[in-house]
Amino acid sequence: MSEPLPSPAEVDAEIRALQLAMSPSELHGGLCGWLAGGGEAGANWLGAVLADAALPTPDAGGALERLRVTSAAQLEDRSFGFALLLPDGEHSLAERSGALFDWCRGFLGGFGLAAGAAPGLSPEGTEALADLARLAAAQPDTDGDDDAGEEDALAEIEEFVRVAALLLHGDAALGARHRKRLN
Secondary structure, X not given: OOOOOOOHHHHHHHHHHOOOOOOHHHHHHHHHHHHHOOOOOOOOHHHHHOOOOOOOOOOOOOHHHXXXXXXXXXXXXXXXXXXXXXXXXXXXXXXXXXXXXXHXXXXXXXXXXXXXXXXXXXXXXXXXXXXXXXXXXXXXXXXXXXXXXXXXXXXXXXXXXXXXHHHHHHHHHHHHHHHHXXX
């Protein structure tokens, strides 16, 4: 198993220092989408994921570099140890669900950049991508009711997103590698 992801606070500090207008969850989603779509896991990932070649390479040992290394390792890990960078249970349900929807928006952007318009997905992968798009378009419920049923629903959605990302990585990144080896 790989190292744990850096904390959202650590990632947020580096995002702010670079003056990027996004949340830690959205950036992690973008990175994971990029990797799942077959994008290179190189040190210059930030510029590729955000489609801005002027962005600097994250500092070695910094939170963004650890985010890249750990995320790439988790996506490749056959024990399914992949984790989403989301706020913990200390935050409100609305904050956590909003971060999950941000993660999905980031994932879709990164995946589209890396995989292109016709990524050659399985039927399950195509369905998973459509479901992630629906989640990316969602807005958190801010009525303030953090009941156990809603907590359970959020946990189920998080697990679905995690598995969908792994499925898409298998289809687009791992599948492409296997096809290259066969040719």
